[in-house]
Amino acid sequence: MPFEDIGFAKLDHHRAVRCGFPEVIYCLGKTPAQVAELFDRSAATGLNVLATRASAEVFAAVTARQPHAEYSDIARTITLRHTESERVGGTIAIVSAGTSDMPVAEEARITAEVMDQRTEVFYDVGVAGIHRLLAQSEALQRANVAVVVAGMEGALASVVGGLVACPVIAVPTSTGYGASFGGLSALLAMLNSCASGVSVVNIDNGFGAGYTAAMINKRCVASTDGG
Amino acid sequence: MPFEDIGFAKLDHHRAVRCGFPEVIYCLGKTPAQVAELFDRSAATGLNVLATRASAEVFAAVTARQPHAEYSDIARTITLRHTESERVGGTIAIVSAGTSDMPVAEEARITAEVMDQRTEVFYDVGVAGIHRLLAQSEALQRANVAVVVAGMEGALASVVGGLVACPVIAVPTSTGYGASFGGLSALLAMLNSCASGVSVVNIDNGFGAGYTAAMINKRCVASTDGG
Amino acid sequence: MPFEDIGFAKLDHHRAVRCGFPEVIYCLGKTPAQVAELFDRSAATGLNVLATRASAEVFAAVTARQPHAEYSDIARTITLRHTESERVGGTIAIVSAGTSDMPVAEEARITAEVMDQRTEVFYDVGVAGIHRLLAQSEALQRANVAVVVAGMEGALASVVGGLVACPVIAVPTSTGYGASFGGLSALLAMLNSCASGVSVVNIDNGFGAGYTAAMINKRCVASTDGG
């Protein structure tokens, strides 16, 4: 059965086979009851489940049926891990510029981990005090892929891109005001990065970056063999 | 010596060590003589050399000194391969929507190949006749990473993203007119892809996509072990 | 009497003659009392009545005077059908990408039905799992006109446009975040569709799409003779 029609949605059960991971539940524009229903059906497949952009109210509806589901306040994700798969191989570096970029960085980290990948975080290392980043450059070099999260002028993606040999997934955030135009400044900056190997996802799309990074990392041999 | 100052430029000789590939020469805004000089110095390292956005006039200047350099009319690249490294492991799929997207797709393909990666092309498979794409979905599944090149509404990235288990690097092109606003329509569409695992590079940046794809592919085990 | 002046508005009574359907009441920027007054006067013509963008409060004011009026929570429409006209001839396909596009899709469906046209819905068939759409392509072929509702990258309009022989009315929705810029990404994508036969209405304008589709369908012979 390639998909299941439950009225307000058509569940793509075939997706895990085709794409390697089940459909993720995006909570915006869905009622708590709808999310809970979708979460239940996903949980029934025996695979890990992830819901993003979930409010506390949505989590309440989900946890009523799935008591093992976990909520992250800061990332606004709900996760259910059936079995803690052994995480092997290389790591994904999650790098962020400032404290206010942390919700997006955490969404990326949790997404990668629910897909059974190992992560290492490097937070608050924005370019205004670049020694904080340079102090970690050896650790950064160990990653198979780096997720770089930054708002405002988004310069961190280019600087990291110039320091490492692995692909960089850049996530612009809506952090900032005025001429940041809701993240547009960081988005354009990242798209125009002078460093090679930087690709970009939507503003505040920590999920998309974590997902792409996980896709890359799971195909990699251990980082000691990489590069 | 981490870099060499030749007046109009500071060559980053350390880059191959740090990032796994030497600096690529971006020809726009440089004179033929400047490009030829930079090409020479890069060639002297014994590594493969790539120059992008090169006019025929620039190639003439380069080839006068480097007779083994090759030019692609359509992609406007100059390449020099010292030794044809054995290309092993998985492949990179290069997918494009229409005939006018071919220059960008070719730039991606040539970039990946000069970095010693194997590619497979799927051209003119835009969504208006989706059976052309679906006919190739098995072949697509074999890739470790897919580069998807499309202008206008850029829908191809989402459709491919929904068919494969590997990361998709989407390249919007400036193909189109009117409300495509020089590629903005495809860029926004790709950033908002409903398929997971799609990340985006700048408009017409075939080089960036090929480079990122090569970075990913070289870390992968053969595709039969992937996913 | 071509129009009637009731102070805050000039009712265009001539419109049903000239355009085939009476003026529709757009509720935004009008008080409940004003809508109720306009609804009453429209009802007095003996034709079907439609009000869009109606809050529950507005419906309360209307229903106090017109107890047969019906409200759709999800589409935020108020309708009054005097006589259930026999719906004959072909159908209008209402196709939507995701659950959160449903309010707009429902506004289109209800608009077409209050204009006495038959509809068939195809919801949650976005391109990330394209087999859900392809599974319905025969059914889609039966329609005289298709309304396609999608947010984010709006790719569904192009894919449907490439599958059918009838005109497609595309409705971008404001579903999404970040670089969707309130529906701009889907709007631009749809305007740049590589499929022929796609025309576009305003963001979230389910009404406009349903109305245009009804105009087309009512002039068509039964779909078995179409194409």
Added chain:
Amino acid sequence: MPFEDIGFAKLDHHRAVRCGFPEVIYCLGKTPAQVAELFDRSAATGLNVLATRASAEVFAAVTARQPHAEYSDIARTITLRHTESERVGGTIAIVSAGTSDMPVAEEARITAEVMDQRTEVFYDVGVAGIHRLLAQSEALQRANVAVVVAGMEGALASVVGGLVACPVIAVPTSTGYGASFGGLSALLAMLNSCASGVSVVNIDNGFGAGYTAAMINKRCVASTDGG
């Protein structure tokens, strides 16, 4: 055989079956030789052929092989009609605001005619002298569908939309300067039309409007039975 691969393109031969008309050749970004090749293969199907955005140079290449092909200087189209199909049924009104909108209007007219539909033109009837339009309103009422072509403020689409009972396909043009921003002003105006039944295609997309109008008209009974 659903499609034919000729190297630089994959011809979608199945399209005429699926969508009711063969693939149209969009000449921008293709060499004269490529267009001539595609034109030849399309002509071999025995169906009418249309190429848009064709320069005189492209036409020279086409006509060398297809002496019966015809060129429109103003619309920049190449057409080949195998048999003059009898044009029956209703008409398509082609309405334009000013002299400089004529190339786009003509592209729409020729597209509709190569698809065997009847057209009637109403040119230079912009709203600054609205009596010119009103003088034709009876004639306009006879159409099954109207294509309205206007640049600058694009007001004509709304005015026509308020006068007729048939759907209006609005085409913004890039006519104008300054704050017309290449047709953006007319595009936005048409998308926000206060008249119901107006849908919009890309800036300067006369082809798209003519195509959509033809799709609608061919499904219609004669206009005397419409409305």
Added chain:
Amino acid sequence: MPFEDIGFAKLDHHRAVRCGFPEVIYCLGKTPAQVAELFDRSAATGLNVLATRASAEVFAAVTARQPHAEYSDIARTITLRHTESERVGGTIAIVSAGTSDMPVAEEARITAEVMDQRTEVFYDVGVAGIHRLLAQSEALQRANVAVVVAGMEGALASVVGGLVACPVIAVPTSTGYGASFGGLSALLAMLNSCASGVSVVNIDNGFGAGYTAAMINKRCVASTDGG
């Protein structure tokens, strides 16, 4: 004394001499107490006083000190007329497209009247039912200047501009949704009007239009001598 410094503001007492009308009080960004203070000092000059964008709370503060001040709920203006000057000469036509444009139209009307000019209103005469406007064209011809208020596609300004011999001050409004982008669509349309004699003020700036119209009208001889 050309201006008076009261701490949070420097009152431009010289303005009435220089520009023919005292400073108008723009209430946004000022506290009720600040507005009341400014209103008092303006009233002390013995000239008429106008405050715009005033909330009910601001009016409460003003009226406590100036019991003769009047408030318009719909236009959100506070006015104080010392002596009802005899309004002589020609009139200003205030034309609006729809019911939701009325607050802006009323702000224009009240502004012109507090500047001792005569006005005549033509409301809800949008172009979707153009006979409503044409029915008033003789009355419109009598005006010395017309203020045209419209949102959405803003077409009304061009149509009126083509009907009259007097200057048209066009006011785009933020009425609409989606691609109206907060009034941008109407603004661009009005700036690109194909009718001569149309000039434009800021989105929702009824005050500016009323003020400019008053400036024009007070210099005119009676309309019977105009044109």
Added chain:
Amino acid sequence: MPFEDIGFAKLDHHRAVRCGFPEVIYCLGKTPAQVAELFDRSAATGLNVLATRASAEVFAAVTARQPHAEYSDIARTITLRHTESERVGGTIAIVSAGTSDMPVAEEARITAEVMDQRTEVFYDVGVAGIHRLLAQSEALQRANVAVVVAGMEGALASVVGGLVACPVIAVPTSTGYGASFGGLSALLAMLNSCASGVSVVNIDNGFGAGYTAAMINKRCVASTDGG
């Protein structure tokens, strides 16, 4: 006969009656032959004729038939004055910021004069050296209406608006580079003028400003009676 159909255009002969001045010929998008034809027919009415955006080549075609037509190199206008009407009453001030704004300012001046109005020019008085403007403030006060032409930041409109009691028609120009975005910066600045009585026309639309100013001035009593 309200209009005359000459194939590529419908001449609005009724316009002089309705709007007080015949149709002006906008040359862009018309061939020299078309302009010459339109010019001839306009000249035959015995009224003054104006063509804007005319190249030297267009003028050659016109002057072959109308030897009394005059061309302005800088404003790119062609004018034909049948009888030098006595210019009476007040004046129109034409104010410009810099030397590169002169073509637009001249288009405004010539337009106003062909409509039989008196003008006075104040050129190169931009705000960076504001004493140049202040030195002329008494002369400025004499005008019935001021046209202010400025590019870049467009500040001149606000400064003039604060100095005079007459309406200001502001014309943004495309003078500038970078973030002037083709005149957008000046356009937005003028629309947001803090001075009352400023209305705005399209970027580089000297004609529109001159036309509007003439409409205003011809209704005015002599300036000594104004204000």
Added chain:
Amino acid sequence: MPFEDIGFAKLDHHRAVRCGFPEVIYCLGKTPAQVAELFDRSAATGLNVLATRASAEVFAAVTARQPHAEYSDIARTITLRHTESERVGGTIAIVSAGTSDMPVAEEARITAEVMDQRTEVFYDVGVAGIHRLLAQSEALQRANVAVVVAGMEGALASVVGGLVACPVIAVPTSTGYGASFGGLSALLAMLNSCASGVSVVNIDNGFGAGYTAAMINKRCVASTDGG
């Protein structure tokens, strides 16, 4: 120790050495507890402390630990001055256009003062009544650097720039409505200033302007020796 890692942030203690002033605390996106913690650690260095964009709730958390901290309601800053350094040398002029620009101007003033610089304020001197500004031009000439704060059309920066011999730091504000687009109009105007010596900071960034002005002023000799 160049920086200190406190979990949610990495404090850049080296900054005061490198850049001459400690890190400033930007409160948006941080909890009151986080700000209080950061404020404490900054205070412990014995240098002056500044927090911007602070709500009253944040101040409550800070003052609980640092009773000498001071709050500005209007500028929303928290400051702590350890020792009132003697302010010597020249002054910074803080110039603002209108009452609603005062919060941004005050943020600039407080920032400069916490960095031990002298300031002089010139508020409500917008260009619509330019005599208010000109009356102060001698005083303005005394400054070593001027901060000019204006919304709407932002013309004040150009006018001041033309009057003084010192650098001008222009701050666009989000004051305004409609086509001010949240401060974009003032931003573009200031970037396109025709006066030399004007540089610009982000919309509403009073802090950045005050900081830059302080950097400049502290390097200056007393103003009597300047210019």
Added chain:
Amino acid sequence: MPFEDIGFAKLDHHRAVRCGFPEVIYCLGKTPAQVAELFDRSAATGLNVLATRASAEVFAAVTARQPHAEYSDIARTITLRHTESERVGGTIAIVSAGTSDMPVAEEARITAEVMDQRTEVFYDVGVAGIHRLLAQSEALQRANVAVVVAGMEGALASVVGGLVACPVIAVPTSTGYGASFGGLSALLAMLNSCASGVSVVNIDNGFGAGYTAAMINKRCVASTDGG
């Protein structure tokens, strides 16, 4: 005599007194003859003269009258230095990201030098190879003010801003393609810099940055006393 009227321009002779440097000649939109005339009159004052955006043709006209004038091919400036003033005190650092930013950087350098300031250049030190910049950080620290020139993502301004204690004047350049939108990406990035002390001039405005830097530097004591 505060200004001189020479027909097409009003020379602001008072400017050198008021602002410390004579008017600079901006050549765009002026004829060679006009520039030569203005250059002559400026030279007659005995002060240094600067013309920007000058073509070789313009230089030919100038040099015919002023044989000592010098031309920079790359910066497109014409300069005339009457007496080589002794350059004393601190220096201005001119920092640029890539080879194609050099024309703008050179315009800044030449401007500062014609204003008698000392400069030190740091070219091709973009962030993709950040060790090139860090290698010069001690030298950078010596400057009183830094001009940072960068296109694409403009990250260099933030990185430099975080390394130095002096103000940074950031100049975005139009270097780049696609989503750089003619320099918009770098402009927005620089306006949103996370480093304090960065202010921004217009895209490609090397002159403005050099001018502002000179204004700052001439007021500074030698850098050893700075900071």
